Amino acid sequence: MAEPGSDVVVVGAGIIGAACAFFGARAGLSITVLDRGSVGGGTTSRCEGNILVSDKGPGPELDLALASRSLWLDLAAEHGAERYELEEKGGLVVATSEAGLSSLRSFAAGQGTGGVIAEPVASERLRDHEPNLAAGLPGGAFYPQDMQVQPVLAAASLLAAARDLGARVVTGEEVTGALRGADGRITAVRTARTTYPTAAVVNAAGTWGAVVGERLGGTVPVLPRRGFILVTEPLPRVVRHKVYSADYVDNVASGDAGLETSAVVEGTRGGTVLIGASRERVGFDETLSVEVLRRLAAQAVRLFPFLAQVRLMRSYRGFRPYCPDHLPVIGSDRRVPGLLHACGHEGAGIGLAPATGRLVADLLTGAPPQLDPAAFDPMRFVLEDA
Structure with missing residues (x-):
């Protein structure tokens, strides 16, 4: 019936x-x-x-992202931000080399034509945004429009x-x-x-x-594109924003089926720190890869050295819906x-x-x-x- x-x-x-x-x-x-x-x-x-504009260049996806960001704010105003755990936390993109900083500056300049706000951050000012960052990083860009929900x-x-x-x-x-x-x-x-x-x-x-x-x-x-995330023990708010290395943008845009990783670190309201990100096309294979976890942890420690002394509670993995x-x-x-x-x-x-x-x-x-x-x-x- x-x-x-x-x-x-x-x-x-x-x-x-x-x-x-x-x-x-x-x-x-x-x-x-x-x-x-x-x-x-x-x-x-x-x-x-994540609700990000920082990783998108001018074009239809960025237009969709900006429209969606506005709607997320409308939904939070209509229903209450707590209903979504919406945080207007902003994102900090960090270059790990002078060449990476040059590429980041060019990318950010192009984003400005599409409506993205990207504020250059000099090396000596990075710790104003994130006091626990590693010393000596060449610079970055702060994206106040980036947000997060649960x-x-x-x-x-x-x-x-x-x-x-x-x-x-x-x-x-x-x-x-x-x-x-x-x-x-x-x-x-x-x-x-x-x-x-x-x-x-x-x-x-x-x-x-x-x-x-x-x-x-x-x-x-x-197609499924597998990714892993590490979760630390609960901590004080030691990471204020979504922080990622500049090569993350290239990994997002890549069509390579092989393993790609880049440092992505952010705190949550519960105190845990989430560490990513990896991408690989392996079908729906859910096998745990210790090598991927090791690589993600090492990249995160290079950005935030204090994480070397922090315990991991767990890891999880899932599949992103990838289009060519x-x-x-x-x-x-x-x-x-x-x-x-x-x-x-x-x-x-x-x-x-x-x-x-x-x-x-x-x-x-x-x-x-x-x-x-x-x-x-x-x-x-x-x-x-x-």
């Missing part, structure tokens, strides 16, 4: 699915969210919760706000396929247990977006009427979620989109392959 119908089924209860559900419900659509696991149990639970809490809060607007959230329900009418349009999604009648489906399955897209008739080239051109897939799949995608945000999904959700809501309702969706069109890959 089929479940009650809704205007839209959102597949995925992570941060992107939660944002799509909230903005869709706020636009007046009836929404059902389905997830095979728990709320925020996938990639959303395996990340730091990712699982943020996803759960957005879904709670969507429920308040009438949305329904069903966990432990894996989507296995779609039913389509004579014209090819989706009329329902199937699960192992039942069907959910709907006029539209949003594939917000994150790293598993390619799998879900294929089941719904429109696959997209989203480093842009998310957001929009209608013209191969399957009624199917939209909202996935492939790689490591930026937390930051980009609100603007993604609002853009999807605009596309679903026919409202003029507040951002040009052309760069994120799912069909760009289909056209390239044709």
Whole structure:
């Protein structure tokens, strides 16, 4: 027996699915969210919760990031910052060589044309921002627009706000396929247990977006990119901002399948310090790599020498939803009427979620989109392959 119908089924209860559900419900659509696991149990639970503009050059992703940052602030004002643990903490990008400092300055200058505020920091002023940094670093840039949320809490809060607007959230329900009418349009999604009648489906399955897209008739080239994070014992607030080495930006933009690491260090409200970041494409292999952990720890100690005396509590790992051109897939799949995608945000999904959700809501309702969706069109890959 089929479940009650809704205007839209959102597949995925992570941060992107939660944002799509909230903005869709706020636009007046009836929404059902389905997830095979728990709320925020996938990639959303395996990340730091960054809302960054510092790592993005001028272009459509930066436009999406700036729009999303503004929406995060609106959500915090509407619901209360504590509901998301939103911190306007700022980011400090540190060069570890003179060549790196020159590249950072050039990158920051270009970002200014896109609306990013980047304040140069001389070597002798770095410790004004972070007193525990290593001595002798050549300089850096401070990004006051960078922020952070607690990712699982943020996803759960957005879904709670969507429920308040009438949305329904069903966990432990894996989507296995779609039913389509004579014209090819989706009329329902199937699960192992039942069907959910709907006029539209949003594939917000994150790293598993390619799998879900294929089941719904429109696959997209989203691949898993594994990353590890170390977590220290609770400490006083010894790291004030998100701090990372300048080579992190190059690693984010790289398409290399091999292992890449760069120092990323930040504190949390609970007192732990999070240490990353690594990237490698190894499929969905969850094997613990001691070599990656060792490399991350060594890089962090070079930035913050005091960490050498700090105990690690644990490490965790997850998969970023990687797209070959480093842009998310957001929009209608013209191969399957009624199917939209909202996935492939790689490591930026937390930051980009609100603007993604609002853009999807605009596309679903026919409202003029507040951002040009052309760069994120799912069909760009289909056209390239044709």
